[in-house]
């Protein structure tokens with residue numbers, strides 16, 4: 001592939017943008033879940049008032065815009081990888097559908113799983129977590145504050161769990177061949193157990209050096 005191959009160059013640029021934005025988003029998600037939740041439990045009200053108005057708007061900015069760029073670049077990457085053929089134009093290609101059998105490929109199974117989980121996570125950020133946090137940070141939450149905090153935390157936990165299987169769905173299409181009920185279920189179970197362990201660990205680590 002030469003430097004003049006526009007399709008390959010565009011694909012790698014969008015792939016890179018997708019992954020660097022994904023790191024930013026999921027990095028912030030893990031910061032909130034593995035560091036900030038235990039931290040908030042250790043702060044008194046005065047400390048929270050000093051820290052949170054400085055910390056949260058910054059962290060939430062990278063979090064939500066990371067999610068948006070990941071999602072948009074992901075949709076573009078899906079189009080280029082599965083719904084476009086250089087020289088022929090748009091339409092589902094052989095990465096998505098086996099030309100002989102007409103069945104979805106293994107690659108398609110994995111990326112569809114990843115994209116369903118990723119899209120739910122993106123919706124949770126923009127539709128639930130950010131609106132709740134925005135109200136809390138603006139000081140307009142009033143007596144809704146406790147309920148909003150609970151909803152944001154629950155949804156953030158759901159996203160943390162979903163991030164495990166989602167990432168299997170992102171990595172497997174290009175780096176793992178098989179897809180069937182057993183491989184997909186195993187990937188889901190391994191990743192959910194890993195996230196569960198990380199959340200449990202987060203309450204016990206780093207209290208001292």
Ligand code: HEM
Nearest residue numbers: 019022023071074075077078115118119122170171173174
């Ligand atoms: C939000 C919805 C998302 C959509 C629609 C989406 C879409 C895609 C697509 C179409 C691919 C290409 C798969 C292939 O090569 O066959 C991909 C790969 C990938 N995505 Fe996502 N993605 C999403 C979220 C995420 C998130 C949150 C991350 C977190 C880091 C992520 C990380 C990756 C990685 C690491 C790859 C593999 C790159 C490679 O192996 O070349 N994606 N994604």
